[in-house]
Every structure is written in structure tokens, then in C-alpha cells.
Amino acid sequence: MSGTITVSNIGGPRLTLGFDRFDRLDLERHKAVHGKLNTPVLEDLVAMAEQVDMRGRGGAGFPFARKLAAVAARITHPSADQTRLLPGEDEDRRRPAADAVVVVNGAEGEPGSSKDKVLLTRAPHLVLDGASIAAAALGTQRIVVAVEDDEAARSVRAAIVERRMPGRVVRLAERFISGQAGAVVRAINGEIPIPPGQKVRVAESGVDGCPTLLSNTETFAQLAVLVSLGPDLYASAGTEDEPGTTLLTVGGTQVVEAPYGTPLSAALGHCETDAGQGVLVGGYHGMWLDPAAVFRAVLSRKGMKAVNGTVGAGIVLPLPQGTCPLGETTRIASYLAAQSAGQCGPCRLGLPDVVRTLNALSDGSGSVEDVRRAAGIGLGRGACSHPDGTARFVLSAMEAFAADIEIHRVSGTCGQPVYGVLPLPVPTGDEGRVAIDWSRCDGHGLCAYLVPELIQLDRYGFPVVLGTDIPAWLERDVQKAVAMCPALALRVTTGMPRSGRSGKGGRSGKSAARRD
Numbered sequence: 293m294s295g296t297i298t299v300s301n302i303g304g305p306r307l308t309l310g311f312d313r314f315d316r317l318d319l320e321r322h323k324a325v326h327g328k329l330n331t332p333v334l335e336d337l338v339a340m341a342e343q344v345d346m347r348g349r350g351g352a353g354f355p356f357a358r359k360l361a362a363v364a365a366r367i368t369h370p371s372a373d374q375t376r377l378l379p380g381e382d383e384d385r386r387r388p389a390a391d392a393v394v395v396v397n398g399a400e401g402e403p404g405s406s407k408d409k410v411l412l413t414r415a416p417h418l419v420l421d422g423a424s425i426a427a428a429a430l431g432t433q434r435i436v437v438a439v440e441d442d443e444a445a446r447s448v449r450a451a452i453v454e455r456r457m458p459g460r461v462v463r464l465a466e467r468f469i470s471g472q473a474g475a476v477v478r479a480i481n482g483e484i485p486i487p488p489g490q491k492v493r494v495a496e497s498g499v500d501g502c503p504t505l506l507s508n509t510e511t512f513a514q515l516a517v518l519v520s521l522g523p524d525l526y527a528s529a530g531t532e533d534e535p536g537t538t539l540l541t542v543g544g545t546q547v548v549e550a551p552y553g554t555p556l557s558a559a560l561g562h563c564e565t566d567a568g569q570g571v572l573v574g575g576y577h578g579m580w581l582d583p584a585a586v587f588r589a590v591l592s593r594k595g596m597k598a599v600n601g602t603v604g605a606g607i608v609l610p611l612p613q614g615t616c617p618l619g620e621t622t623r624i625a626s627y628l629a630a631q632s633a634g635q636c637g638p639c640r641l642g643l644p645d646v647v648r649t650l651n652a653l654s655d656g657s658g659s660v661e662d663v664r665r666a667a668g669i670g671l672g673r674g675a676c677s678h679p680d681g682t683a684r685f686v687l688s689a690m691e692a693f694a695a696d697i698e699i700h701r702v703s704g705t706c707g708q709p710v711y712g713v714l715p716l717p718v719p720t721g722d723e724g725r726v727a728i729d730w731s732r733c734d735g736h737g738l739c740a741y742l743v744p745e746l747i748q749l750d751r752y753g754f755p756v757v758l759g760t761d762i763p764a765w766l767e768r769d770v771q772k773a774v775a776m777c778p779a780l781a782l783r784v785t786t787g788m789p790r791s792g793r794s795g796k797g798g799r800s801g802k803s804a805a806r807r808d
Contacts, residue, residue, distance in 0.1 A: 297406045299414070301549040302562055303529065306517050306537050307510070308549045311414060316447065319454040322417035329421050330519050331428035334364055338429075343523040344535045346515070350397060350471070350508030351574065351605040353593060356515070359505060362495040363392050364430060366503035391432035393499040394423050395480065395506040398439040398448075399464045399471035402575045403627075403715045404607045407539035408509035410547045412437075412444035415513065416451035422512030424457065425519055426505055433458045436499060438476050440466045466717065468576070468631035472676055473506050475633075486633040487676035510539055510606075534592045540606045544715040556581075556589035560610065568612040570692045572714070574604025576624055577681025580692035600688070609714060617693040618700055619710030621686065622650040626760040627716055628682045634745075634765035638670025638679035644745050644758050645669075646686055651759075653697065656704035660690050660697060724762045724784045726770060728755055732781035739782050742773040 299311050310317050310325040317325060332340065341357035348354045396419060400408045411419055423435045437459065439445045445461050452459040462480050464470045470479070472487045477498045479485035498504025514536065518526045527535035530552035540548045542563045550559055556573070560566055567586040572578055573596065581589060585599040596602050611617060626647050632639035649666045652658025667683035674680060690697065699706045726739075726746050735753040745766060747755045762770050762784070774782045 296545070297410055298546045299410060299548075300546070300562070301537075302554055302559065303537075303551050305549055306521075306529070307411065307415065307418065307513050307539060308547075314414075316414050317417060319417055319451070322415070322421075326418060326421070326516070326520055329424060331425050332519060334360075334429040337425065337519070338364075340518055340523050341515070344518060344526050345533070346511075346518060346536070347534075347593075348507050349510035349514060349538060349606065351577070353603075356507065356511060359495060359507065360426065360429070362493075363503045363505045366496055367392050367430065391434055391502065392427075392430040393434045393436060393502050393504045394427045394430065394432065395476065395494075395499060395504055396423050396435070396437040396512055397471060397473070397476050397506055397508045398437055398441075398444060399476055400440060400509075401464075401466065401468045401470040402577075402605060402607060403468075403717060404541060404544045404575060404609050405605055406541045406544070407547050407606055409441050409444050411509050411513050411539075412439060412441070413447045416447045417455070418513045418516050419509055420448075420451055420455060420457070420459070420512075421516035421519075422514070425515055426512070430505065434499075434502075435459045436462055436480055438462045438464050438480060440464045440470060468628065469633055469676065469678055471508075472678075474676070476506065477504065486635065487678075489635050489675040508605075531592055531594075533594060538591065538603065538606055540591070540608050542608045543610060550591060552592045553595070554591045556591055556608070557587055559591065559608065560586070565610050568610045569615075569617050569696075570611050572609040572611070572685075573607070574602040575607035575609075576628060576685055577677070578602050578604045578607065579684060579688035580621075581688075582692045585692075600691075612713060614708060615711040615713050616706055616708040617689070617696045618650070618654050618706070619708075620712070620714050621689040621693070622647065622654060623710060623712060624714055624716075625650055625682065625686055626758075628678070628685070629758075630761040630763045632678055632763060632765075633675070634763055636670075636673070636675040636679075638674040640745050642666070642670035642679055643682055644760070646682065647758055647760060648748070650686070654700055654705075656701055659701070663687075663690060722786055724767070724770070724786050725759065726757050726762065727783040727785045728757060729781045729783060732779045734779045734781075736778050738776060738778065739773045742776065743769050746770070747773075 299308055301308050314321050338357045338361055346356040398408050398412050427435050437448050448461050464479050465485055469475055473494050474488040474492055475485050477494055480499050494504040494506050530536045534552040537549050537551050542548055546563045567583040571581050571586045579601050581601050589599045589601055629643035629647050632643055634640050645666045649658050649662040653663055667686050670679040671683055696706050737749050737753055739755055740747045740749045746758045750756050
């Protein structure tokens with residue numbers, strides 16, 4: 293994977309130090325480049341993270357010091373459900389049930405992102421340094437690295453052997469929601485790797501029910517750099533409010549380390565690209581920026597907020613000229629609808645409805661108000677953040693591509709094809725979609741009753757099929773609907789392109805949530 297990704301830096305390397313000389317930094321090279329591992333005590337580590345306001349680099353931007361302190365508090369003052377009695381002990385002699393666990397979240401389920409895989413494959417010891425620093429501060433040796441990619445898993449396992457350290461590598465399913473904190477913990481615990489459906493703070497109860505410090509790959513690498521440089525030198529890059537650097541994945545093929553405060557246009561120029569028709573920042577749970585906003589945007593939380601954007605997980609996807617913006621947005625929304633865990637109404641019914649309204653908007657039969665209404669119904673009501681993130685992505689497109697959408701409204705098309713330039717996981721050929729044999733269909737409507745997520749009836753009572761892949765959680769219901777169709781008209785086809793309504797195949801991207 294990492295061999296296909298170009299890595300560079302703006303203003304000097306930190307996380308990517310040594311990449312110009314080595315494809316992969318083994319332990320000896322890592323020590324030569326980054327120096328000897330230093331492990332501050334908890335109080336000093338928390339103070340250092342607070343001084344530079346270190347935030348998670350997985351998308352949510354949660355303060356790392358608060359997360360570290362929350363886990364430490366659970367170890368020092370465990371709650372009743374985190375304690376146990378040994379045989380023969382009475383109620384007053386409770387003791388902590390287990391050590392804390394440090395989890396490196398390397399689940400890069402977000403298409404278009406490569407930064408964490410680059411770190412795990414090329415600088416695994418920098419990531420393990422950060423995890424070891426946190427583990428030492430918490431007084432534990434329990435470190436788990438959760439990854440999706442085969443090459444990353446091999447690299448981390450080799451690094452653990454080189455260091456002769458305790459450590460465990462867990463493979464995760466390659467799904468968009470795999471990186472959600474609860475899904476990662478469930479996967480490590482051997483459970484179904486989906487979000488738990490209710491708010492569970494992993495700092496209180498995570499892996500094996502223990503207090504768990506979970507953060508994404510780049511966050512731990514940044515922690516190692518912070519401890520190595522010290523807060524003052526670390527803050528020599530970036531802005532006064534947001535010190536340090538961050539990793540960006542631009543166009544799905546280039547990883548760039550840039551200081552906070554870098555203009556977004558400068559990062560695009562560094563990668564020899566431009567804003568095109570607009571730029572998606574923060575990935576598929578992020579926001580679209582029109583070219584004027586791209587020109588004003590600065591890579592920082594404050595700078596991106598000023599243009600209604602987000603740094604998120606550092607994903608920057610320009611949309612080139614020549615492809616239909618609304619079609620590309622619909623194509624990704626269809627993918628996101630099929631990637632849900634299907635645990636709640638906003639995912640099961642809300643996301644398909646968003647896709648339907650986008651389809652109608654594309655052919656001129658719908659309106660922006662319909663899209664906004666569909667996207668807003670499930671806000672804040674999902675079992676995880678997937679419906680909210682998808683709504684944010686779709687709603688921002690309504691603003692960024694207003695001119696293109698108006699042409700669709702008037703003409704039913706903008707005249708541009710959907711080339712599928714936004715990256716999606718490489719199709720396996722096994723993806724199933726619902727299809728209708730119209731020579732047999734009599735409009736009984738049973739299919740719409742059994743799988744309303746994918747099929748609705750038109751005003752004449754005939755089925756209208758949503759053109760998305762069949763989600764894994766819906767496969768059994770679809771098979772039931774196929775078997776029960778009175779006219780034997782319902783089919784499941786495989787190998788369909790992911791290109792929205794255009795039927796045109798998209799360029800294959802790499803497989804890669806919001807994670808912190």
C-alpha cells in the first residue's frame with residue numbers, strides 16, 4: 293500500500309523524519325533518527341499535552357490530556373463495577389480489577405485516507421513509542437494495535453518483535469464504521485465489530501471492561517514527537533493556538549506533513565493540484581468547500597471553522613472539472629448508506645431516504661429542501677455518529693454546488709457524466725444489488741413491505757429500487773423478499789458499479805470513521 297503513496301512535507305519533517313532516506317525505519321534506524329525513548333511520569337505527560345493543547349488526529353479533535361487524565365482517574369479511583377473481591381475478602385477490601393489498556397486505533401476505514409497506514413508501515417516504532425509513553429504513565433504494559441491493512445499489521449508485528457515488548461495486533465474488518473471507538477473495542481473483545489448502539493466511554497469501560505486509552509495512530513506518533521522535542525520546541529511549528537504539524541492525505545494518493553496555519557491552497561499547490569469545482573475536507577463525514585472558501589481556508593480548527601469546514605482526519609479531496617458534482621455526492625451517499633450497521637432508524641431508513649432525495653434532485657424531480665429535510669430527520673438520534681456525519685457531507689454539497697444543482701433542477705441534468713473520481717474501496721465483485729425483472733413484476737408490493745430500506749412503491753404500486761449495495765445486515769431480509777416474491781420478479785445481481793444513477797464505473801480508490 294505505502295509504496296503507491298507519495299509522502300512529502302511542508303516546512304520540515306517531524307513525523308516523516310527519515311522518510312527521504314528509508315522506506316521503513318526499523319528499530320536501529322528509528323533510534324538514530326528520533327533518539328532514545330523517554331517516558332515522563334503521568335503528571336508531567338498530562339502537563340505537556342495541555343501546554344500544546346494536543347488534540348486527537350482521528351477527526352473528533354478531543355483533547356488528549358483530558359482523555360489521559362480520565363483513564364488515570366479510573367485506575368486511581370475505580371468505580372464499583374471495575375473492582376472485584378478475591379476469595380475470602382470482605383466488601384471493604386475491594387481492589388482494581390485490571391490494569392488500563394492502551395489502544396492504537398489504526399482502523400483507517402475512511403476512503404481517501406492513507407496517513408495512518410503510512411505511519412504504521414514506514415514509522416511503526418514512532419507510533420509504538422507514543423503508545424509506550426502513555427502506557428508507562430498509566431502503569432500498564434497492555435498495548436493493543438488495531439489495524440485493517442495487511443501490510444500495516446505485518447509492519448507492527450515486526451516492530452513489536454524488534455522491541456521485545458508486550459503488545460498485541462488485532463485485525464479489523466475493512467468497513468467505514470470500523471474506526472468508531474466502540475466498534476474497535478468490540479472487535480478487540482471478540483464481539484461483533486459495530487458501534488455498541490449506546491454511549492459508552494471507553495475511558496471507563498473498554499477492552500475487557502478495563503479503563504482504556506484509545507486514540508488514533510497519528511495521535512500516538514505526535515505524542516512521541518512531543519516528548520522527544522519538549523513542549524517549547526514542539527510549539528515552534530504551527531500557530532500559537534494550535535502548535536505542531538498534522539498529516540494530510542490529498543487526493544487519496546499523497547500524504548503531506550504540514551504545520552497548522554498552512555493555507556489550504558498552499559497544501560494543494562504543494563501537491564500540484566487545485567480546488568477544481570470544490571474540495572472535500574475531513575473525508576466523507578466532512579464538508580465541501582467551494583473554490584472561494586478554499587482560497588480563504590487555513591489548516592487549523594479555527595481557520596477551517598471560519599469557512600464552515602473541518603480539518604477532521606486530514607483528508608483533502610479536490611473535485612476536478614468535468615465530472616458531475618451532484619452525481620459524485622450521490623455516489624458517495626449511496627456508499628455511506630450501505631456502510632451503516634443498521635442498528636437504528638436514522639441509518640436503516642434515514643440514509644436510504646437521503647439517497648432517494650439526491651436521486652430526485654439529480655433528475656430535476658426533487659428539491660434541495662427535500663434533501664435537507666431527509667438529512668435533518670435523524671440528526672442527533674443515531675446509535676453512532678454515522679447519520680450525522682453523512683448528513684454533514686450531503687448538506688455541505690447543497691451549498692458548495694448550488695450552481696450545478698440549479699442546472700439539474702431546471703434541465704434534469706448538468707450534462708456532465710459521473711466519472712467516479714472520489715475514491716471508494718476496490719469492488720470485490722461480490723457486492724449485491726436488488727434488481728427487478730420487469731417482464732414478471734405485477735406490482736404486488738410485498739418486496740417494499742419486506743425491505744423498505746431498499747424498495748419503495750411508486751404511485752401506481754410498482755417498486756422503485758434504491759441503487760445501492762445491499763448492506764450486510766439486510767442480506768437475510770433481501771433473500772426472504774426474493775424467495776417470497778409472488779411473481780418471481782425480484783433478483784439479486786452482483787458486480788454492479790458504484791456510480792450512483794449514472795451506471796458508469798468509478799475509479800477504484802483504497803479502502804479506508806471518525807476516530808479520535
